Amino acid sequence: MDKNTLLEILKGVEGGAISPDEAASKLSTLSYENLEFANVDHHRALRTGFPEVIYCEGKSPHQITAIANSLWTKSPTALIATRANKDAFDAVRNVCPNAVYHQASRLVTVGETPAFTEETVAVVTAGTADIAVAEEAAITLTMLGVPVERVYDVGVAGLHRLIGNLDKIAKCSVVIVVAGMEGALASVVGGLVSAPVIAVPTSIGYGASFGGLAALLSMLNSCASGVGVCNIDNGFGAAWLAYRILKK
Amino acid sequence: MDKNTLLEILKGVEGGAISPDEAASKLSTLSYENLEFANVDHHRALRTGFPEVIYCEGKSPHQITAIANSLWTKSPTALIATRANKDAFDAVRNVCPNAVYHQASRLVTVGETPAFTEETVAVVTAGTADIAVAEEAAITLTMLGVPVERVYDVGVAGLHRLIGNLDKIAKCSVVIVVAGMEGALASVVGGLVSAPVIAVPTSIGYGASFGGLAALLSMLNSCASGVGVCNIDNGFGAAWLAYRILKK
Amino acid sequence: MDKNTLLEILKGVEGGAISPDEAASKLSTLSYENLEFANVDHHRALRTGFPEVIYCEGKSPHQITAIANSLWTKSPTALIATRANKDAFDAVRNVCPNAVYHQASRLVTVGETPAFTEETVAVVTAGTADIAVAEEAAITLTMLGVPVERVYDVGVAGLHRLIGNLDKIAKCSVVIVVAGMEGALASVVGGLVSAPVIAVPTSIGYGASFGGLAALLSMLNSCASGVGVCNIDNGFGAAWLAYRILKK
Amino acid sequence: MDKNTLLEILKGVEGGAISPDEAASKLSTLSYENLEFANVDHHRALRTGFPEVIYCEGKSPHQITAIANSLWTKSPTALIATRANKDAFDAVRNVCPNAVYHQASRLVTVGETPAFTEETVAVVTAGTADIAVAEEAAITLTMLGVPVERVYDVGVAGLHRLIGNLDKIAKCSVVIVVAGMEGALASVVGGLVSAPVIAVPTSIGYGASFGGLAALLSMLNSCASGVGVCNIDNGFGAAWLAYRILKK
Amino acid sequence: MDKNTLLEILKGVEGGAISPDEAASKLSTLSYENLEFANVDHHRALRTGFPEVIYCEGKSPHQITAIANSLWTKSPTALIATRANKDAFDAVRNVCPNAVYHQASRLVTVGETPAFTEETVAVVTAGTADIAVAEEAAITLTMLGVPVERVYDVGVAGLHRLIGNLDKIAKCSVVIVVAGMEGALASVVGGLVSAPVIAVPTSIGYGASFGGLAALLSMLNSCASGVGVCNIDNGFGAAWLAYRILKK
Amino acid sequence: MDKNTLLEILKGVEGGAISPDEAASKLSTLSYENLEFANVDHHRALRTGFPEVIYCEGKSPHQITAIANSLWTKSPTALIATRANKDAFDAVRNVCPNAVYHQASRLVTVGETPAFTEETVAVVTAGTADIAVAEEAAITLTMLGVPVERVYDVGVAGLHRLIGNLDKIAKCSVVIVVAGMEGALASVVGGLVSAPVIAVPTSIGYGASFGGLAALLSMLNSCASGVGVCNIDNGFGAAWLAYRILKK
């Protein structure tokens, strides 16, 4: 909770407009809605510039509908649900009939956010199989109002493909690199551009990728300095970090 | 086997009421029933205050029915079966028609236990997706006669939700924290309350949670002293530890 | 920060005794002392009943002396420093000439705390080599004012040694089991007593103990319900959990 | 290949009965049958006293039929197929109409072997869920001509169940302990009997059993000396080791 | 290699000023100096705004002197050497007598870089033991011309310490969180500020931190979106990522 | 990109036949075709002697058809698709009606390549269950124009089977060893032949093979010097390494 809000409430107390008990309660309850199974964080739009996002895994359709309803009532412009299957999509559609389902990336989106910046984020993949994760990042960025440059299938096994697209990548303010297998693309891109690089390992690969562990360790050990790593297959998190960087 | 029982039997031998051979046999066989595939532990109610609980995973419906029958015959007041699917539920219902199935938490319960204490256990989750595990703990506690305070979806990404509920949590004698992903809630709660904290990592999370390993290691390394950790997704074990603490 | 303090300060603001700005500052700074490299938590004694404990690993002697000084000035009755080597001991002695060094358990203690309870904590080890960790727990408990019953070297390879001591263990309100190798003692004790069991894996063992991992996993998977597990070799944490249980 | 056979062939060469080229070829090809996809080892019955066993995993029904045919033709008294599903059973039945399918343990057996010894092997499980693996061991032993004593569900959480059955176990020449979760039973049995103990970890358990890893490490680190460990869920291997011990 | 340089050289070839062979050679050799055991990258200052940094681990003093000489000759304003022991410091001093050794963080620095921005990077630690890694980040940032705000020892076990410093942190454009043990601080800070958060796990902790693995996994699984993770103990890499963010 | 091509283009620029801008573009775009979701690498046939191979995992049928079309248009003699299911096969057949599906090894192949060498590669398996991976290697080799000698089911549990086939293996120029379980065959073969040995661990095995990890580590630690290891179940990669060795 930021200090300004705290001071404001305290000043209300000083001026007598707010009783101490009310103030204490306010501090706790103003900013989220209790649905028993969820405390929907309405304060997040203030803190981050975008409403809370629904992570669908492990939630029942009934719960998703209720959360979507709570969010859409307060912030009826844009909504994102991640890791959504078809049932989760239907659960959101109960509230927002215009919801769109992006099957490969398992996102549900509603509404639009106009771009708040002209800076662009490059979303780069090593292979075609990494695109599902990359799209989770790219669509999220668009929803957050960030322009995106997609550069797909430029893995290091055919370096000329990367170099042929370097121009496009080098113009961007932030570069998200999505790669499975050995994840070497993050290091190579990190050595070629000066923008911050966000690396997303994917679970694509033969046996010893161990579900993305190989790419994860590879990216954490990148010989190119200045690479920040996200969780395996977490395109959403990478997009949010890029958004933080452009919003700061 | 506790010493008192041992002494009693020995005194019976001394007094001639029990022959040595009988005594030896008694020591071995009195306290459980042999069903070939299971040795149902009827002594457990004496040792722990509650009958043996049926762990359904890897047991056939036929075996579950037989064990339930053996338990219910000796202790016809309350029965718990964990990790139960629909078939296991039906297997218990063969014996106890009033059995209730808690689908999300995969528990079958029969009967009730009146509360033996006024002390309350808080069951706290980081997210909505952790509720299935939390309910395994909460329902088990109720079955064991322990009052429960549920506080769900107060993860550290929106700290004000936790602080708004701190009051409720701080009144409890034991706090069970159920969290997936990075499991940070256990440390934060551990730093805010003085009651014993029981941490249950869940398998909820993106790739590098490695089935709950991330939250497990996180909780074991809690910077807040005095946190006891249970197995991944083991809400039942956490409830039992809380019960031991209140029963001691 | 507990609600009572919050309300008190807010009431001060309401009554005009405290200005909002002062209040905000008070909330932040009252309760700890900033030494640049450390924020000594003077609020902890209120929260937990015992002052902050100095974890010496990674701290310079100079830092330890300064922290000890800050703590001893505010709470001149008892002080604990953990993971202390000889230099750390000397660093504490600069401030507290009566400090005592417990070499095997690497603790430095100053002063005494009278027992606040008659309930006793059993500290049980599987082997002689586990005693260093057990003593970290036992001495910490004594410092916290908790009576201790030591039962050492009763591992399951010679079960009669455990059964011969069961009496002593069963009388205690909490049982701390310290074991390396396969850590089976935690499960066996957990099956024999009804008190809460706190399990501490140790790093004692041949190659495939992998620094205590074997005992750790073993204890987390205990077939006896109601065992809470602490970090490898963390006798201090186990003591603190026992203290929380007895203090609740 | 044993030296006697080598010497015999060499003497044949010396005496002129066998040409060097024939000898070299004989050494290579006499003892197995080449089915393109399999080299059925007919020499194994000589080496080990029992024909090669068919490990069905990864083999097509056609391949299983062909191997069964090759084995049954040479050794038409007894046959074992492990890790068999229903299709594998049918594939064996094409050759041996009397084949029996043991569903829980996934074994197919044909024929019988009269007991070659009066020594008995105890097969002991911690829980009911471990019985499938235990039966793989017990049925294999019977097929190999070894008497079996089954003692199931005597895990250490209720130690009196184990002690009540100790008599039966202690009479056996070899003890196979099958346990999941923390696998403590192996250590406890190892401390109570003087016979060789063969420990089989199972994949039964909550999350942090990591597919049997917890029990495996536990058994490898047993504080009771003289425990030999087999692969996770490998009841067959344990039976074979017991057989080697009794056959030596 | 960026496109502009490529085009320039190609235009030189077109205009006849450069022969094709020269061009090809130029492309390869202009930008680094071959010392046999090292190819010092003089192009890096152009690409990144700062000369190559010497990673001392595994390099002999002789090699370090030669590399430092090569770098200082071309860019005689500022130089950084990381993971330096005393010998490495002496090796740099052979070339740059004004070199400074930062023992705790194992950095050698020479010269100064004036701040290129008024934006500030917060470097926050959970404990005092994490300061060595934090200083690697803070000193590197200063060398790169970035203002730093240090906030040390504000781990979540005493949340009021963090909240009391939130003001200072929230004013910064980028936040680097350095934490060992369970690394929860990254998630909590990530939920409280809107700036990009760079998380650095440290190897500080008891046994089951497994050399920083616990904090690493924790940070990768942060429930607060938008956290980029660096390698264990890699304060330098975190600083460089912050620098990329501010330089973009 | 090889130097010759670079020089040629540069000479074109020098002679005025190519403008610098054209040259830069040429360098980037000549050698692959952009399908949005894939950059098909037409340069690979020049670099490696065989067109790009389609890795089907994670690609939609539509994508596979488009890539197959792009490849077959440029190189209408031979095509390989790996990790193909039935849908992927149909997707290739849309373009190449003569495509053949190898179900066990999950390969789709089109066309033929005449053998370019008389040297032979031995493909050796430990068991029958390893054949699927071995066939991925063997069929790939045939497609690449390399003669193959298959030697299947000669694992070390029946060493005479291996020795009986040693002749055939020892005549080959390269030996690929495919083995699951403990992977010992790679070491034994490595000690018996002087040709280079390529080891492919498979995921065949009981629980503690951990998906091929046991065989992988075993092969990496081979006591026979000169064994190169490929990824788990990666028969294709082994074939390609053999091809590189024979093509060099």
Add this chain to the structure above:
Amino acid sequence: MDKNTLLEILKGVEGGAISPDEAASKLSTLSYENLEFANVDHHRALRTGFPEVIYCEGKSPHQITAIANSLWTKSPTALIATRANKDAFDAVRNVCPNAVYHQASRLVTVGETPAFTEETVAVVTAGTADIAVAEEAAITLTMLGVPVERVYDVGVAGLHRLIGNLDKIAKCSVVIVVAGMEGALASVVGGLVSAPVIAVPTSIGYGASFGGLAALLSMLNSCASGVGVCNIDNGFGAAWLAYRILKK
């Protein structure tokens, strides 16, 4: 505790020779001696045929002397101490001046045990570097009264060395295979002999042996059935298992 002893004491109680209280106490205390830090297990000689063995790791010289004294007083014929350094040796010599120190295997032995059997145990190593562990097994066997046949440095990289020694190995009743690196020797020997095979992985090897993990997994996954695995570097445990086999 075996049943006979139990019955005897109970009969004493029945006959009045022993009071119940005495009996209970007897059961607990008769069989071990409490040294505060150790409960020396004097019952072990009865149970296993050999006195308790001192595991020196983590024990102080003072403790070792006391335990040695307690053991030697009761069983003054033979004594073994494992994992002993020079100080531990001196600690034993205080009690037994004739103690012998076996430096490579870190054993201290006192006295002799005449062979109780003519059956022999083969101790086989893959390399010279595995001999330290092998000697721990071989010397322990000798102390236990078991004849030993040493066959060292016959790893599979030079299979003829193994085959040249097969004769000697095949004559033995039990075979202990000690191997590091990939541990393939266990499987190869297991396929060549019919005796029970005890496999001991060692920590000898390059990086990816991960302290013996590679050999451990290899041995657990042996394709030769009937191999029992011991802990890494645990020659002592292997010897004890062999002893159990021969004693049964």
Add this chain to the structure above:
Amino acid sequence: MDKNTLLEILKGVEGGAISPDEAASKLSTLSYENLEFANVDHHRALRTGFPEVIYCEGKSPHQITAIANSLWTKSPTALIATRANKDAFDAVRNVCPNAVYHQASRLVTVGETPAFTEETVAVVTAGTADIAVAEEAAITLTMLGVPVERVYDVGVAGLHRLIGNLDKIAKCSVVIVVAGMEGALASVVGGLVSAPVIAVPTSIGYGASFGGLAALLSMLNSCASGVGVCNIDNGFGAAWLAYRILKK
């Protein structure tokens, strides 16, 4: 043992020149020398073209001298000892006064082998810190009679350094890539050259390299097909594989 030798001996038997017993003995003992603690493999020079190499780790100086003596007596032209410390060097010098010690790579070499081929092996490193391992490979190759091209410190963080040296690398028949950290160099080189690539991960790197695991997994998952991986830091093994490739 190769078939030719077998046939020869068999023919000797046929002709009466050799008795069967002699033959059997010859087969076993001719080809190695038994030093009790080592079976020196004199047959290896025939099988591989170079005498056995002494792996010094875990061998005493006395053992090394004896093995060196045995080898040098039979093959007095060239000798290699790996993983040698100063004592091992002295142990070899007892036998071969001309021995040379290569400290960084821990090799001892004696004598020379003239080049048997004009084909060259490139030894390429990512960084300067990888050179110790690279030199183990390069010096071993020279000893085996293979010309070497060293290309050091061309990691992907500065891709122009690699491209500037590509010419030299592309001319070689085999490429050994030695890299720590994320090991991306192997994939990039694998995509740029058509020769077989042998990848050697090194243990160089920050915390999450986990002793070379990151580079190892990275190389095993290389997106460039046809990369064979060796053990961590095993330059010797890589050299031997290259030698096998050139010798085939």
